[in-house]
Amino acid sequence: MKVLIIGSGAREHALCWAAARSERVKTVFVAPGNGGTGLMGGKVQNVPLKATELDELLHFAEDNALDLTIVGSEQPLELGIVDLFRRAGKKIIGPTQAAARLESSKAFSKAFMKRHEIPTAGYHVFRDAPAATIFIEQSQTFYPQVIKASGLCAGKGVFIALNREEALTAIKNLFEDRIFGDAGDEVVIEEFLHGQEASVFVLTDGIRYRLFLPAQDHKRIGDGDTGKNTGGMGAYAPATLVTPEVMRKVEELVIKPTLTGMAEEGSPYTGFLYVGLMIDRGEPSVVExxxxxxxPETQVVLPLLKSDFIAALQASVDGTLDQVPFEMHQKSAATVVIASGGYPDHYETGKSIIIPDEFTSMDNGMIFHAGTASDRGQLVTAGGRVFSVTALGETLRESIDRAYHIVEKISFDGAYYRTDIGAKGL
Ligand SMILES: Nc1ncnc2c1ncn2[C@@H]1O[C@H](COP(=O)(O)OP(=O)(O)OP(=O)(O)O)[C@@H](O)[C@H]1O
Ligand SMILES: [Mg+2]
Incomplete structure (x- = not known):
């Protein structure tokens, strides 16, 4: 088989790694990929096409007679890449544009959850500043309140307002200063949920589904969950707070009604579904x-999948998802993100990176690249999050120690990482 992976982060590096391990795969193309996927060699090859160049990606898939395309990032989904490929008869993993509204429109997803009685925070949607302002000034709301741009904002569109003044500032930022452009045309104001976050990934063909192990991300930049929100500074799996009992509730109260609800409404959901949860005293509700x-959860969840990843994806397009093995290693995994100093605010790029040879192969742990590039043969930094270092272990403790052992050996000017990834799970 020849497969194409779309995206350029550590997630796509991990997808390439999982695809390349499959015996049935001969070639893995990744568009555009990054410095790390460019170094993989063997079956893996970067293709200089952006994730948003849909027509070019389709031509590439047709010209090279690709068997399967896997969409890593959200922008092409929102632009309708799945609809485009399917119309052309090309197999692709992901939801249609209409189904991707579960992510691309928080106003849609909140209303959907309400229609189907899926547990989530209470909310209101606003389409202009005056209405939102009146709501904030007149309602007897409790703080914190969570204020979100409805559209895609690359993880930056959420304000947690601690008081009325902060709430009004957020509304001004969204509607008047339009800091997120059209993505802020609709704004969701919702109740603050208490508890601990975890995420569950589902692979589905619209009816049948299979579950990966639950994971926990670390969104804040600083140790002890302090400082600004980031794209994620590390993760581990399985997340111990998602007990079998909690998982059963997530399936019954969230996953099943989500899939049947989408199908009933005429937009069956296919591909990967990420369910972001807040778990409070064993009761899950959907954050997003x-x-x-x-x-970074993919970087722990995929290495824990024991059975053939591509075989499962193929089964999901063939309608036989319930017939393939979908087994997990009885192990733990931790991934630690190494970022450029200053991230998530201003940071510099172009710093030379040193990785000792013993860690450049994937045998001793997995170094997934995010923001790296090759500058005349030298690996340099090219983004805020630079690497995601994953290790497996018999226990969570062992996987954390192994990951940090590698992290400490990777160096570049200004490298920053959290030192407490996975501590919550111990
Ligand atoms: N109702 C809520 N109560 C408490 N915290 C919340 C709530 N909604 C969001 N958050 C916090 O803000 C984070 C981001 O919110 P959300 O996941 O909705 O935004 P996003 O921009 O879609 O994020 P992502 O980049 O992960 O897709 C959550 O992971 C959570 O930490
Ligand atoms: Mg989101």
């Missing part, structure tokens, strides 16, 4: 859906 795998 994403229409693809999450980063």
């Amino acid at each position: 859906y994403n229409a693809r795998l999450g980063d």
